[in-house]
Amino acid sequence: MSIFVSIIKKEVLHLVRDFRTLTAVLFMPVVLLLLFGFAISTEVNNVRIVAVVDMHTDQTRQIIEKFSSNPYFTFEGIVHAGEVDKLLRKGKADAAVIFDYGKAPHRHQIIVDASNTTMAQTSTAYIESVLNESSETPIVTNTLYNPQLKSAYLFVPGIMGMIFILICAIMTSVSIVSEKESGTMNLLLVSPIRPRTIILGKLVPYFLLSCIILTLVLVLSYTVLGIPFSASAFNVIWITLLYITLALSLGLLISTIAATQVSALLVSGVMFMIPIVLLSGMIFPVENMPAALQWLSCIVPARWYISAMRILMIQQLPLEHVLTEVSVLSGMTIAVLALAIKKFNAKN
Amino acid sequence: MKEKEPIISVCNLTKKFGNFTAVDNITFEVGKGEIFGFLGANGAGKTTAIRMLCGLSFPTSGSGTVAGYDIMSQAEEIKRHIGYMSQKFSLYQDLTVWENLKLFSTIYGMTDREIKIKADMVFTTLGMADMRNALVKEIPLGWKQKLAFAAATMHSPDVVFLDEPTGGVDPATRRRFWEMIYQASSQGMTIFVTTHYLDEAEYCHRVSIMVDGHIRALDSPAMLKKQYHAATMDEVFRIIAQGAQRTD
Numbered sequence: 001m002s003i004f005v006s007i008i009k010k011e012v013l014h015l016v017r018d019f020r021t022l023t024a025v026l027f028m029p030v031v032l033l034l035l036f037g038f039a040i041s042t043e044v045n046n047v048r049i050v051a052v053v054d055m056h057t058d059q060t061r062q063i064i065e066k067f068s069s070n071p072y073f074t075f076e077g078i079v080h081a082g083e084v085d086k087l088l089r090k091g092k093a094d095a096a097v098i099f100d101y102g103k104a105p106h107r108h109q110i111i112v113d114a115s116n117t118t119m120a121q122t123s124t125a126y127i128e129s130v131l132n133e134s135s136e137t138p139i140v141t142n143t144l145y146n147p148q149l150k151s152a153y154l155f156v157p158g159i160m161g162m163i164f165i166l167i168c169a170i171m172t173s174v175s176i177v178s179e180k181e182s183g184t185m186n187l188l189l190v191s192p193i194r195p196r197t198i199i200l201g202k203l204v205p206y207f208l209l210s211c212i213i214l215t216l217v218l219v220l221s222y223t224v225l226g227i228p229f230s231a232s233a234f235n236v237i238w239i240t241l242l243y244i245t246l247a248l249s250l251g252l253l254i255s256t257i258a259a260t261q262v263s264a265l266l267v268s269g270v271m272f273m274i275p276i277v278l279l280s281g282m283i284f285p286v287e288n289m290p291a292a293l294q295w296l297s298c299i300v301p302a303r304w305y306i307s308a309m310r311i312l313m314i315q316q317l318p319l320e321h322v323l324t325e326v327s328v329l330s331g332m333t334i335a336v337l338a339l340a341i342k343k344f345n346a347k348n
Numbered sequence: 349m350k351e352k353e354p355i356i357s358v359c360n361l362t363k364k365f366g367n368f369t370a371v372d373n374i375t376f377e378v379g380k381g382e383i384f385g386f387l388g389a390n391g392a393g394k395t396t397a398i399r400m401l402c403g404l405s406f407p408t409s410g411s412g413t414v415a416g417y418d419i420m421s422q423a424e425e426i427k428r429h430i431g432y433m434s435q436k437f438s439l440y441q442d443l444t445v446w447e448n449l450k451l452f453s454t455i456y457g458m459t460d461r462e463i464k465i466k467a468d469m470v471f472t473t474l475g476m477a478d479m480r481n482a483l484v485k486e487i488p489l490g491w492k493q494k495l496a497f498a499a500a501t502m503h504s505p506d507v508v509f510l511d512e513p514t515g516g517v518d519p520a521t522r523r524r525f526w527e528m529i530y531q532a533s534s535q536g537m538t539i540f541v542t543t544h545y546l547d548e549a550e551y552c553h554r555v556s557i558m559v560d561g562h563i564r565a566l567d568s569p570a571m572l573k574k575q576y577h578a579a580t581m582d583e584v585f586r587i588i589a590q591g592a593q594r595t596d
Contacts, residue, residue, distance in 0.1 A: 006454040017442045027429075106592065183438035185405040190402045190509075191455045192424060 003193055007201030014175065015205055025171070025209065028284050029163045029217050036155035037225045047123040049167045050087060052098040060099050060180075066130050067097075073126070082220050088113050095123050099130070156221050157309030158282030160240065161302035163217070164210060165276060170268040172206050173250030177264040180255075195345055203248050210244045221313070232312045239312070242329055243305045249337040256343040276302040304328045349429040355380045355507055355538045356401065358412035363396050363405070371394040372561035373410070378554075380506075383529060383539040385549045387585060388558030391594040394542050397558070398509055403427050415506040420459040428457070431500035431508040431537075436515075439496055441485035445476065449499055457501035463502070484535070490521035493542055496579045498527055501537065508532065514548065526551050557585060559592050 015022055039314050049067055068075040076093055087093040088111065098109040110127050114120035179185040188198050214237070222229045250272070258264035276282060279293065280302035286294055297303045308325035311317050319326075350476045363371040371393040378384045397403045403423030404441055412419045415429040439448045446467065453463040461533040471477040474494055479487055484495070493513060500508055514522045516517075526548065533539050541552065549555050549569060557565040565572055565588050569581055576582045 003455055003457075005450055010440065010447070010451050013443055013447065014440070114449070182441070183436040184436050184440060185433065186404075186434050187438055187452070188455070189404060190427060190430070192457065193455055194429045 004197055004201060007193070007197060008204050011175075011205040012202055015209065019225040021171075023211050025167055026213065026216070028157070028166075029130045029213050032159050032163065032218065033156065033217060033220050033225065037157055043073060044072050044119050044122040044126070047072060047119075047126060048074045048076050048093045048096055050079045050084065050096045052081045052084060052096060054081075054099065055101040057101065062096075062133060063099075066133070070126075070130065073130075082254070085110060094119070095127060097127060107296070111173040129336065156217075156225060156227060157283075157306045157313060158280070160217055160309060161243075161280055161282060161306040162273075162276050163213065163252070164244050165268075165272050165302060167213065167235070168206055168210055168244055168247030169251040169254065169272055170211055171209075172248055173254035173258065174204060174261050175206075175266055176202055176252070176255035177258050179260050181260060188212075196341070199252060199341070199344060203252070206248060206251075207244060210247075211241075214240055214244070227313055228316060230316050232316050232318070235322070236312050237310065239305070239308055239322070239326060239329070242326070242333060243301070246301055246329060246333040246336060249333060249340050252344065253336055256340060272302075275300045279303060282306055301329065301332055305334075353380055354378060355382075355416075356412070356414050356539065357382075358401070359410055360399060361397070361410035361412055362408050363393075363400060364408045371400070371407075374558075374561075374563045375565060376556060376566055376575055378507075378538060380538055381533055381536050382554065383533050383541065383552045385552030386540060386542045386557035386558070387546075387549055387555055388542075389589050389592055389594075392558040392589075392592070393561040394558055395511070396456045398511060398540075398542070401426075402432060402509055404432060429506045429556070431503065431505035432511075433496050433508070433513050434511045439484050439492065439499060442483060442522050444481050444483055445487070445495060446480045448495065449502060452499045453502045456505075458503055466502050470502065474498060490524075491518060492516050493521070493525060494528060497525070497532075504535075505537065507540055510539065512542055512544060514543065514545060518533040520591060521550065546580070546582040546585050549585070560588055560594050564588050566590055 051060075051064055053064075053069070064075065064078070067073045076087075079087065079096075081098065084093075084096045084098070088096065091113075093113075095110065095112040098111065098329070100107055100109065110124055110131075111125075112120045112124050136321060144188070176185075179188070189195070218236070221227045222233070252266070254264055254267050258267050273296075278284065279286075279289075279296070279297040279300045282302065286297050286303060286307075289297065304325045308322040308329070311322050311325075312319075315321075354377040356376075358377070359375050361371060361374050362369065374397065386394055397406065399417060400407050401412070403414075403419065403426040406420060406423075414426045415430070417425040419426065440451070443451065450463055451465050453466065455534070458466070465584060471480060476491060476495070479491065489494070497510075497513065500510075514525055517525070522545065529541070529551075531540055541548075541549070543549065554566065554568050554570065556563050556571065558564070565575075565576070565584070569584075572584045573579065573581065576584045576587050578587065
């Protein structure tokens with residue numbers, strides 16, 4: 001058996017024998033995706049809607065028909081103009097649509113209960129889109145790419161950005177540092193194996209593990225979460241592989257800095273998890289941040305990756321729209337990998 | 349032992365870290381098949397010296413050869429011809445006895461056939477055939493140390509470096525460990541061993557004592573005891589090391 005293969009085999013044995021960690025690593029992405037996709041959802045279902053109609057026309061009948069048949073709405077009936085306020089106040093309805101044909105120009109009005117702002121915004125957008133389809137009265141709102149404002153979509157790139165850093169950077173750095181702690185790294189270094197064989201032998205199993213997780217995530221995204229499958233999936237895969245390589249290099253870099261497993265965990269936690277959650281645009285849009293934080297967010301790899309994934313997976317745009325992101329990620333990968341290998345060799 | 353050709357030969361070896369001279373101008377030779385005790389208090393520079401001999405770090409100045417290869421220019425060749433067992437017990441705890449032996453033998457370039465023959469021999473001589481498929485973390489410390497020694501000598505290296513190999517085990521186990529060392533030595537392997545147990549120093553053919561980066565004494569235990577008018581190596585060590593400036 002070649003030396004390289006035996007090193008990989010040993011690493012795979014470490015992974016498989018640590019059954020609890022392996023299970024956690026495989027289940028975490030699935031649970032996160034389902035949790036963010038369904039449970040923690042900013043999507044609004046069953047908006048209870050009432051209508052006030054001063055004059056029935058084919059058009060109002062058509063719109064009301066649409067509200068009744070739409071799964072996102074529960075049509076609660078036609079009411080008098082005076083009752084709307086009472087119904088909203090009592091919580092019997094979430095929104096009201098008022099069709100006003102009294103005088104030209106015709107203006108329709110949407111009244112919405114905004115005690116929950118997220119819900120108000122989302123249901124307004126729904127109602128507008130329904131009205132828009134059938135009314136010649138112009139309303140300008142247009143929700144592109146994600147017409148139902150499904151939140152599951154939006155979280156997929158963010159979760160992918162987080163998972164691969166978690167698995168690649170944290171697990172590789174901890175695994176290398178634990179060999180330093182236990183002294184086995186010394187045994188490898190006094191042996192005739194070259195340092196780069198040790199490093200590659202460490203990285204390959206985690207790369208393969210990441211590929212399994214990528215498959216899991218993509219299958220879930222394209223089936224259960226219902227992201228439309230298109231030609232861009234190919235770009236999603238190879239850009240993710242690039243991002244995985246970057247995350248592995250970061251893990252390697254941490255392992256050259258940290259002396260103990262605890263410090264490796266802390267360094268990866270502070271350096272990666274917090275910036276990813278806060279600065280990558282995963283939860284808080286980068287565009288809404290103060291300029292200083294926007295600049296700071298540029299050094300967070302996840303920001304570029306998540307942005308590329310949104311464009312490719314949700315907007316389904318071709319590759320030329322993510323060239324900036326791809327070049328930034330490639331540049332970061334080369335720089336980090338070069339630095340990590342240099343530091344690893346220098347230390348030994 | 350001195351009349352035999354030297355397997356380790358070191359001349360004016362020095363290692364500096366900034367202003368700190370860890371190893372200061374040491375010169376010695378170790379003969380083939382010799383059991384060479386490398387003693388010194390903590391911080392005396394033993395580990396730094398061993399790292400240079402194993403090709404893990406380069407000397408600031410001076411020269412030396414190990415197993416016929418130059419420590420400056422042929423570090424990779426040296427690594428092929430030595431075995432190493434470190435002070436902390438270190439094999440892979442979550443691999444089995446057999447997987448550990450196989451891994452390290454493969455790393456040292458043995459073929460699968462050679463490994464099988466050699467491993468069967470090791471299992472029989474150590475009487476651990478029934479532990480073949482046990483995870484290393486599940487076997488007692490004494491056995492682990494024998495196993496680590498076996499792993500370090502499977503590929504029949506010219507020199508074995510043992511860095512405090514018997515830390516933390518009881519006297520009976522230490523004795524059995526030294527029997528293994530003698531056996532390896534009788535097969536022609538050179539043993540370069542550091543230890544804190546001075547009764548073990550008595551088992552060595554020759555002993556060097558390092559103080560503050562220098563080698564202060566180098567001779568057989570009998571000659572050293574005579575020279576310092578001491579009854580045991582322990583006394584010899586205390587006389588020599590009492591002036592040490594560097595301690596941990």
